[in-house]
Amino acid sequence: MRTRPRKIPGQKRSRVTVAALLEATARVLVKDGYEAASTNKIANTAGVSIGSLYQYFPNKEALVAAVIDRHTEEMMELVREALVKVAQQPVEVAVRELVSIMIDAHRVDPPLHRALVQQVPRVGRLESIEAIDREAYALVRAYLEAHCGEVNVPDLDVASFICVAAVESLTHSAVITRPDVLEDKASVLIDEVTRLVVSYLRKT
Amino acid sequence: MRTRPRKIPGQKRSRVTVAALLEATARVLVKDGYEAASTNKIANTAGVSIGSLYQYFPNKEALVAAVIDRHTEEMMELVREALVKVAQQPVEVAVRELVSIMIDAHRVDPPLHRALVQQVPRVGRLESIEAIDREAYALVRAYLEAHCGEVNVPDLDVASFICVAAVESLTHSAVITRPDVLEDKASVLIDEVTRLVVSYLRKT
DNA sequence: AAATGATGTGAGCGATAGCTCATATTTGTC
DNA sequence: GACAAATATGAGCTATCGCTCACATCATTT
Numbered sequence: 457m458r459t460r461p462r463k464i465p466g467q468k469r470s471r472v473t474v475a476a477l478l479e480a481t482a483r484v485l486v487k488d489g490y491e492a493a494s495t496n497k498i499a500n501t502a503g504v505s506i507g508s509l510y511q512y513f514p515n516k517e518a519l520v521a522a523v524i525d526r527h528t529e530e531m532m533e534l535v536r537e538a539l540v541k542v543a544q545q546p547v548e549v550a551v552r553e554l555v556s557i558m559i560d561a562h563r564v565d566p567p568l569h570r571a572l573v574q575q576v577p578r579v580g581r582l583e584s585i586e587a588i589d590r591e592a593y594a595l596v597r598a599y600l601e602a603h604c605g606e607v608n609v610p611d612l613d614v615a616s617f618i619c620v621a622a623v624e625s626l627t628h629s630a631v632i633t634r635p636d637v638l639e640d641k642a643s644v645l646i647d648e649v650t651r652l653v654v655s656y657l658r659k660t
Numbered sequence: 661m662r663t664r665p666r667k668i669p670g671q672k673r674s675r676v677t678v679a680a681l682l683e684a685t686a687r688v689l690v691k692d693g694y695e696a697a698s699t700n701k702i703a704n705t706a707g708v709s710i711g712s713l714y715q716y717f718p719n720k721e722a723l724v725a726a727v728i729d730r731h732t733e734e735m736m737e738l739v740r741e742a743l744v745k746v747a748q749q750p751v752e753v754a755v756r757e758l759v760s761i762m763i764d765a766h767r768v769d770p771p772l773h774r775a776l777v778q779q780v781p782r783v784g785r786l787e788s789i790e791a792i793d794r795e796a797y798a799l800v801r802a803y804l805e806a807h808c809g810e811v812n813v814p815d816l817d818v819a820s821f822i823c824v825a826a827v828e829s830l831t832h833s834a835v836i837t838r839p840d841v842l843e844d845k846a847s848v849l850i851d852e853v854t855r856l857v858v859s860y861l862r863k864t
Numbered sequence: 865a866a867a868t869g870a871t872g873t874g875a876g877c878g879a880t881a882g883c884t885c886a887t888a889t890t891t892g893t894c
Numbered sequence: 895g896a897c898a899a900a901t902a903t904g905a906g907c908t909a910t911c912g913c914t915c916a917c918a919t920c921a922t923t924t
Binding site: 494509510 | 910911912913914915920921922
Binding site: 489490491574575577578579586589609610611613614615617618621622624625626629630633634637641644645647648649651652655656 | 693694695778779781782783790793813814815817818819821822825826828829830833834837838841845848849851852853855856859860
């Protein structure tokens with residue numbers, strides 16, 4: 457009986473295998489959707505045997521979860537460092553910078569982002585997609601608290617929620633379902649989303 | 661060979677069967693998610709044989725699509741009549757009313773709404789979820805055009821997009837992932853979302 | 865070069881999915 | 895009540911899915 461061979465890459469060879477599997481999972485997810493993304497197809501696409509797949513991932517869910525983690529981490533890294541950079545900046549500057557970064561973050565791999573959001577069922581481990589929102593919420597709330605002299609909102613919780621949801625939703629929709637808006641008038645979009653948030657937060 | 665027996669309810673009996681199937685689909689979708697919602701389980705839950713299911717729906721996709729249609733139509737009906745009602749009202753009044761209605765619309769059947777958004781893969785016929793956005797966009801754009809004297813935006817397309825996406829996203833998130841906000845401070849939320857949109861649209 | 869562990873392989877197992885069809889039952893018409 | 899059309903039934907077919915395991919190959923250590 458195999459005790460627990462899963463998920464312990466040691467040599468270089470195996471790390472290549474794991475990387476190929478993650479790449480293949482992402483590609484198949486984008487091309488065929490979650491339902492049609494069978495583990496056999498993924499292994500095939502990766503040029504790896506089905507047996508190898510199950511050496512590193514206990515099941516399909518874990519495989520997809522790993523792809524999600526990698527992708528969200530990539531996006532979150534951008535947002536985190538942007539928030540550090542603007543921590544001391546006034547609201548107007550900070551918001552504009554963040555909106556701009558959020559659009560960039562969504563451009564890391566739009567087809568994959570779309571596939572993950574629209575295709576992957578949020579059950580079990582796959583629920584972690586929402587973790588990103590919670591972290592963003594906490595970071596923004598901290599910023600607003602530090603700058604509460606500049607802003608005028610009756611409730612910090614509600615305000616943080618509104619800012620995060622609005623910016624996330626708008627950048628997501630723009631990149632995913634309205635690429636035309638981004639091509640033709642990206643600067644208008646950034647200006648307008650910034651104005652939306654700033655005029656909401658600003659005193660009088 | 662059966663030519664095309666699908667989807668032609670005539671007698672009262674059959675309409676009851678179809679209704680039971682739609683209800684069961686919704687319930688199973690909520691309880692078990694899309695993947696685990698097998699047609700056999702749905703037929704079982706509906707108290708109907710699997711054969712009957714396939715008399716009215718050519719496949720699982722069509723069944724789920726019918727549930728989506730019914731649900732979005734129910735929500736859209738509310739939004740449509742609200743928009744007619746506020747067509748002549750000034751921005752401030754109209755926005756508040758619409759935000760309020762949007763929250764109500766999301767309360768029609770939150771668990772089902774959540775299941776449809778989070779579980780159902782957007783492929784093939786199931787893409788129609790997004791049709792609702794397009795209609796809302798058109799209606800809002802028409803309103804803004806009619807009231808362009810009251811508002812101050814550089815681009816009607818972008819502004820419509822922003823209003824629809826922001827309000828939809830905020831009400832959705834509030835009802836689905838932050839029921840606490842709604843319980844404790846529903847009025848604060850309505851006030852704040854209204855302020856967000858109004859201060860964005862308003863002249864200076 | 866022998867031994868040992870790490871890694872890779874793929875035929876195939878059990879389970880279950882979506883779906884069909886021959887048959888049974890109900891309803892409406894005369 | 896006889897007959898046809900509409901509706902309902904469910905055993906079971908085919909396909910495919912996720913996944914295992916007995917074995918081969920490669921890398922490392924001695």
